Every structure is written in structure tokens, then in C-alpha cells.
Amino acid sequence: MTKALKSSGFLGLAVMMAVGLHQFVILSGGDPVPPWMIGGHAHLGVLSILAIVMGFAVPALGVTGALRTAVTVLFIAGQWGIPGIVWLGEGLGLLFLMPTGFLWGLALIVSMLIMLYATLTEDVGAGGSGPAAMAPSDD
Template sequence: MTKALKASGFLGLAVMMAVGLHQFVILSGGSAVPPWMIGGHAHLGVLSILAIVMGFAVPALGVVGQLRTAVTGLFIAGQWGIPGIVWLGEGFGLTFLMPTGFLWGGALIASMLIMLYKTVTTEEAGGGGRAGVAPADD
């Protein structure tokens, strides 16, 4: 499951970079980039970086079973849903899709709340210090 988060993150970054290049072409042609394109680009970039981070955080916190499936599915849905509705709703005039932003945002929030739950209920392994590392004396 964490492979899906990491893969979605890297794919999202590739798509975000392609959109960024498209924006550069628009600017180079002397036109302004539409705000909806900028917004979707920014959201996809940030959420894709967070997807990669989540791919490492999920196993580190010991999220398993149905919670792991829920975190992964909810996060990936939100990662693509938020920029997707901005691009489709505003960019392609499908404004009837805009209210689904609450669904995609809710999916992201639910994913983060599951991670919060695991963070506060999971004991850290080890002493929390840097074992085997001597402090510098210079």
C-alpha cells in the first residue's frame, strides 16, 4: 500500500511539472496563465510531496490492515480530486463538479486524522535518542 502512495506522489509530481512547463509556454507566448491552472498546479505539487512522505510515515507508525487501506485510499483520492476538480470545474467549465471539493478535502482530512490517531496511540520504539553516537566535543 505504501508503494501506491509513493507512486502516486511521484506521478503527481511528474504531472505537476508537465503542467508547469505548459504554463511556461503560455507565458512565453505573451499570455497570462489562468488562475485555475496555477491553483491546480500548486495543490497537486504539495499533495504529491505529502503522498511521498506518507509512503514513509505509514509503515513508520505501524499503520496496518483496514486503517492502512483507508489512509492510502483516502489520501490518493484527495490528492487527485482537489486539483482535478479545479482543472475540470474551472478550466473546462464543469462547475457542477466544484461541490465535490468537500468530498476530496474530507478524504484528506480523514486520512490525516487516522494518522494523528496512530501517532498519539503508538509507542515509539527505542529510547528516542541517538544510540551509539558520541556527542562532539569540539
């Protein structure tokens, strides 16, 4: 599951960079970049970096089972959902999608609250356990 988070993060960064390059082409032509394109670009970049960090934090905190699946699925949904609705809603005029932003934002919040729970309930005596202690076949 952490492979999914890290992969989604790196894919998101590649997409964000491609959008940034497209914005540069728009600016080079003398036109302004639409605000919706800038907003989606920024959100995808930050959330993709966090997806990579989450890919390392989940095993480091020993999040397993259903909680691990929930964190992964909810975070990836929010990572792509937030910039996706900005680009589709504002960019393509599909404004009916805009209210789903609350769903994607809630998915991100719940994934962070699960990680908070994992942090607060982590066995302090286990010190030193983390990614190195995980079996290579864990992903």
C-alpha cells in the first residue's frame, strides 16, 4: 500500500510539472494563466509531496490492516480529487462537480486523523522500529 502512495506522489509531481510547463508556454505567448490552472497546479504539487511523505510515514508508524488501507485510499482520492475538480469544474465548466470538493477534502482530513491516531497510540517502547523493520514483501 505504501508503494501506491509513493507512486501516486511521483506521478502527481510529474503531472504537476507538465502543467507548469504548459503554464510557461501560455505565459510565453503573452497570455495570462487562468487562476483555476494555477490553483490546481499548486494543490497537486503540495499533495503529491505529502503522498510521498505518507508513503514513508505509514510503515514508520506501524499503521497496518484496515487503517493502512483507509489512509492510502482516502489520501490518494483527496490528492487527485482536489486539483481534479478545480481543473474539471472551473477549467471545463463542469461546475456541478465543485461541491465534491468537500468530499475530497474530508478524505484528506480523515486520512490525517488516522495518522494522528497512529502517532498517539504508537508503542513508545518499540523505539527504532520503522521501515527497516518491515518485511520487504510488505508492499
